[in-house]
Amino acid sequence: MFFTNIFKLGHKCSHEHVTPDRECGYCPDCGKFIRNEWYITRCACCGVKLKTVIRNGLIVPQHKYCINCGSENFLVEKIGQINFIDINFAVLVKKIANEENVLCATTRCWQEKTDAQPKLLVQYL
Numbered sequence: 001m002f003f004t005n006i007f008k009l010g011h012k013c014s015h016e017h018v019t020p021d022r023e024c025g026y027c028p029d030c031g032k033f034i035r036n037e038w039y040i041t042r043c044a045c046c047g048v049k050l051k052t053v054i055r056n057g058l059i060v061p062q063h064k065y066c067i068n069c070g071s072e073n074f075l076v077e078k079i080g081q082i083n084f085i086d087i088n089f090a091v092l093v094k095k096i097a098n099e100e101n102v103l104c105a106t107t108r109c110w111q112e113k114t115d116a117q118p119k120l121l122v123q124y125l
């Protein structure tokens, strides 16, 4: 059962201790750098926000058809900053981040450099 094996490998750690109130952080269970990303689906026809779920690893609307216009086409939108309205529609995706493009990791590096050569950095900033 090749497919089953892949499924298990991909779900070894659910990073449940990386809480959604943080944008990113290290998972205490597997040590990977995890980025919390919020996604929402919208109707491609009328643009209304749709309740979003993850089904078979895909970000999809909970219902097949738009409650506003009956269309079954939808768009997936990434939310930069979650708010109290969107949180009712959005779904949280925990991604293993590549440290080079993660803002939090960059900040961490910068702080380490600051400790080593504080004067030089202040001068150049």
Ligand SMILES: [Zn+2]
Pocket: 013, 014, 015, 016, 027, 028, 029, 030, 031, 032
């Ligand atoms: Zn983890």
Ligand SMILES: [Zn+2]
Pocket: 043, 044, 045, 046, 047, 048, 066, 067, 068, 069, 070, 071
């Ligand atoms: Zn619609």
